[in-house]
Amino acid sequence: MLVLWPIHQVAHEHSQYPGVMNISAVLKDRGYRSEVIAADEKQILDRVASEDRVVLAYSTPSALATIYVTLNRKLKAKSPELFSVFGGAHPTYFPEMIEEDGIDGVCVGEGEYALLDLVRALDEGRSPSELENWWIKDGDVIHRNPLRPLIEDLDELPLPDREIFNLAAPSSGLHAIVMTGRGCPYGCTYCYNHLYQKIYEGKGQLIRRRSVEHVLRELRQLKTEGVRFIRFMDDLFTLQPEWVLEFAPRYEEEIALPFSCLVRANFVEEEVVSALKRAGCHRIMMGIEAGNERLRRDVLKRRMSDEQILDAARIVRGAGIRLVTANILALPGGTLEDDWQTVDLNIKARSNYASASILQPFPGTKIHEIAQSMGLLQEDHVAAVSDGGFGFESTLKIADPRERRQVENLHKFFPLLIWFPWLKPVVRRLIKLPPNRFFNLVYMACVNVGIHFVSVPAPIGRGLFVKKLKHRFLPEARRASGPVGAADE
Numbered sequence: 001m002l003v004l005w006p007i008h009q010v011a012h013e014h015s016q017y018p019g020v021m022n023i024s025a026v027l028k029d030r031g032y033r034s035e036v037i038a039a040d041e042k043q044i045l046d047r048v049a050s051e052d053r054v055v056l057a058y059s060t061p062s063a064l065a066t067i068y069v070t071l072n073r074k075l076k077a078k079s080p081e082l083f084s085v086f087g088g089a090h091p092t093y094f095p096e097m098i099e100e101d102g103i104d105g106v107c108v109g110e111g112e113y114a115l116l117d118l119v120r121a122l123d124e125g126r127s128p129s130e131l132e133n134w135w136i137k138d139g140d141v142i143h144r145n146p147l148r149p150l151i152e153d154l155d156e157l158p159l160p161d162r163e164i165f166n167l168a169a170p171s172s173g174l175h176a177i178v179m180t181g182r183g184c185p186y187g188c189t190y191c192y193n194h195l196y197q198k199i200y201e202g203k204g205q206l207i208r209r210r211s212v213e214h215v216l217r218e219l220r221q222l223k224t225e226g227v228r229f230i231r232f233m234d235d236l237f238t239l240q241p242e243w244v245l246e247f248a249p250r251y252e253e254e255i256a257l258p259f260s261c262l263v264r265a266n267f268v269e270e271e272v273v274s275a276l277k278r279a280g281c282h283r284i285m286m287g288i289e290a291g292n293e294r295l296r297r298d299v300l301k302r303r304m305s306d307e308q309i310l311d312a313a314r315i316v317r318g319a320g321i322r323l324v325t326a327n328i329l330a331l332p333g334g335t336l337e338d339d340w341q342t343v344d345l346n347i348k349a350r351s352n353y354a355s356a357s358i359l360q361p362f363p364g365t366k367i368h369e370i371a372q373s374m375g376l377l378q379e380d381h382v383a384a385v386s387d388g389g390f391g392f393e394s395t396l397k398i399a400d401p402r403e404r405r406q407v408e409n410l411h412k413f414f415p416l417l418i419w420f421p422w423l424k425p426v427v428r429r430l431i432k433l434p435p436n437r438f439f440n441l442v443y444m445a446c447v448n449v450g451i452h453f454v455s456v457p458a459p460i461g462r463g464l465f466v467k468k469l470k471h472r473f474l475p476e477a478r479r480a481s482g483p484v485g486a487a488d489e
């Protein structure tokens, strides 16, 4: 039995998914074969030709769902014996995707033991239709099964299987994403966490953290392999300050690689931030999201004052750590002027790089319901947020086309405005023009500077940038990874 993971743009650094690595480690630990492959019809058909039984396992955020569903439909049309399953953020939010042709199963929530159960069942010739976490299609019937409890002790999991990606497309080794825990107690309406809290109610402790020693084991291995920058991508790295205060000095002593992490403004304490700085923290990413306090509170459910945000920003910058802020434009109930307020708050916060997205209300999120209740959703809204467009345009109905144009154009200038606030009057005029290639170029230039030269130390950023250029311009790199998409920018 082979589990095959088709991955879109497999050779890109950003395609190395911790979720896949975690599941793969568990499968291999139990003796099953698990491989990553480019999400390319021909390569997959060639690979499966010599195999008896294959499970195609897709890990997908909403943004890539249509790409994978389309690929899967083609593969199943040619090889109906393949068993194809989907997991990750999109299927968890929206298991109804199982109704699409060609999908045999959808995993809701954590996948380590769910996929193991399924592979075992198929391997032993049993039906998977009653397995926990799974929605399984059986002819015209769909079995919707309850969830198994959350994994209580993350230390029981083997270390992530990084080899699975390196074998498919060697990583530059310049940086690695590491997850030290799972879960966030907040309920921001655009995020997946409130849904996780709901589906897992009564199924165990949502907030879990690996032991410091377990995380260090992984980091020592990464250091030995030559990784030079660590990206801790936990939703809220400072959620348990005592854990950070235990971890930071040991990291400083044993690992001492520059790293980044994510925080929330109400979890930024001087003592913790200083400890992170001493340990080698290069960048902290913090959500500002909206400059208008009412929108932040009522639409995003982020109850925090401007002062709280600015204090947190002062602490981060005061410690000598680069501050990267995250923002969302074109919110339901918001106006262009509200988005300008977001620009202003980022300027006040003196963000080193302010990233902004145009809202993509993913199915299953509260903000999706809010937009729906305001009559702002298009009929084919799920398709609109799943087409790989990565938020270059708003998927909401914005009644006034001039307002839409200006918000979408403002998005392209957002990081630049925070670096050069004196450009505001010029940009106010420019965004009235129709969208054009020049605006996109400005945006891409800013994002590349932000990602490669602000967010990571310069030599690492240069290396990642060169690798990206190769993907864009060298045909053999393109062939390996599939076409370059907007997500790269």
Ligand code: B12
Residues within 6 Å of the ligand: 014, 015, 016, 017, 018, 019, 020, 022, 023, 057, 058, 059, 060, 061, 062, 063, 064, 085, 086, 087, 088, 089, 090, 092, 093, 107, 109, 110, 111, 112, 114, 115, 177, 179, 183, 190, 191, 192, 193, 233, 234, 235, 357, 362, 390, 391, 487
């Ligand atoms: C690290 C991370 C990234 C990394 C790696 C992406 C990845 N897919 O892992 C990078 C920086 C590349 C990234 C980019 C983006 N991300 Co991101 N990212 C995360 C983050 C913070 C952690 C993911 C993670 O590793 N979690 C830990 C692992 C163990 O959990 P997991 O990934 O969910 O996997 C488990 C289950 O979902 C399931 N599972 C997953 N895949 C499969 C497959 C099968 C077959 C099965 C059975 C089970 C299964 O089992 C896994 C183990 O338990 C999450 C938030 C979060 N806390 O999860 C956001 C998150 C996944 N990202 C999100 C978004 C929106 C994006 C972008 C679209 C942003 C953008 N505009 O460009 C891009 C998409 C790029 C892409 N191709 O994925 C959203 C997705 C929402 C949605 N509905 O799609 C999330 C949920 C954040 C949020 N707050 O809502 N991201």
Ligand code: SF4
Residues within 6 Å of the ligand: 184, 185, 186, 187, 188, 191, 192, 193, 194, 235, 236, 264, 287
């Ligand atoms: S604080 Fe961050 S991770 Fe937690 S719910 Fe809000 S957006 Fe999601």
